[in-house]
Amino acid sequence: MDKVFKALADETRRRLLDRLHEENGQTLGELCEHIEMTRQSVTQHLAILEAANLVSTVRRGRMKLHYLNPVPLHEIQERWIDKFERPRLRVLGAVKRLAEEAMTxxxxxxxxxxxxxxxxxxxxxxxxxxxxxxxxxxxxxxxxxxxxxxxxxxxxxxxxxxxxxxxxxxxxxxxxxxxxxxxxxxxxxxxxxxxxxxxxxxxxxxxxxxxxxxxxxxxxxxxxxxxxxxxxxxxxxxxxxxxxxxxxxxxxxxx
The missing domain is CATH 3.30.530.20 (START domain)
Structure with missing residues (x-):
């Protein structure tokens, strides 16, 4: 859990997770298009996210695709959020899922x-x-x-x-x-x-x-x-x- 919170503390890493949330399964090049830094720096940030198990990678031929892994975030939600505001968040989550379903x-x-x-x-x-x-x-x-x-x-x-x-x-x-x-x-x-x-x-x-x-x-x-x-x-x-x-x-x- 310490690695997860450390990874989330950086704005660039949060932006990378946002990008994967918007479109899962991106290459390093695709992620770099929206981050104003070198490929090496983005690679280092992705390595920290992988170490925290927030990002997983899958090889497809020569391509290395990056996916958002929701498991650690789900664990944070269960421990720190759900038990306090579960009923209201369930309603908001249902609305969000319906909206995403219509758009993706x-x-x-x-x-x-x-x-x-x-x-x-x-x-x-x-x-x-x-x-x-x-x-x-x-x-x-x-x-x-x-x-x-x-x-x-x-x-x-x-x-x-x-x-x-x-x-x-x-x-x-x-x-x-x-x-x-x-x-x-x-x-x-x-x-x-x-x-x-x-x-x-x-x-x-x-x-x-x-x-x-x-x-x-x-x-x-x-x-x-x-x-x-x-x-x-x-x-x-x-x-x-x-x-x-x-x-x-x-x-x-x-x-």
Whole structure:
């Protein structure tokens, strides 16, 4: 939290966060267009924001895209704001989301977490059907080859898949890209979203970045934010302790 407050204390870094809030997924060059300083100085400011986990990066070919990571800001909001003015802020937040929904393209959600594990084990936790059944409540079933179908199948023995899609990219153990859709929408590509898992060694731990793109609207983005936070917390617990959390986090009511 100290790193977060230090990062937010600088006006230039706040402007960079504002720019990413206005348009997420920008390159260094795009961010520099609106900041009157050298690329090296902007790079240093971005490094501080990354260290505070306020900005995450995703590589697309030769481009390095920067995304606003809302998790630390959400934690500040929960600790210092929500408990004092929650009812009024909920109303204001609903108005803000409706306004943004009318003005922006399909939203994207980015989540970054750090896991005391190896890239290979994180990859297996995302793709092994038995492991996903342990911490996700569904079996992720596929051969995980590019172009193959994958399915998010319930563990109750019914064989029902709640999510289906296609494996777009598969580079074990560093990158997995899949499309997501409800089974009834499988043939309609306009209703597909896209999830990218970037698995990077980070000293002796792993940095896992999940990017969920092409979400239908802000409501679906909020659902994705809640769902990924719960699932990835359970994955982290499984890999670091050998067991998932004692309660399924997606079933715990929010307060």
């Amino acid at each position: 393209d399909k939203p994207t959600f980015v989540y970054v977490t750090y896991v005391a594990s190896t890239p290979e084990k994180v990859w297996d936790a995302l793709t092994d059907a038995d492991l996903t059944a342990t911490y996700w409540g569904h079996r992720n079933e596929s051969d995980w080859q590019p172009g193959s179908r994958w399915a998010h199948v319930r563990t109750d023995g019914s064989g029902v898949a709640d999510v289906v899609g296609t494996v777009a990219e598969s580079e074990r153990p560093t990158r997995l890209v899949t499309t997501w859709a409800a089974p009834e929408d499988e043939g309609d590509e306009t209703k597909h979203s896209r999830v990218t898992f970037d698995i990077q060694p980070y000293d002796d731990i792993v940095r896992l970045t999940v990017t969920h793109e092409d979400l239908a609207d802000e409501s679906e983005r909020a659902q994705a934010a809640s769902g990924w936070a719960a699932v990835l917390s359970n994955l982290k617990s499984l890999l670091e302790t050998g067991s998932p959390l004692p309660q399924k986090p997606w079933l715990v009511p929010s307060r």
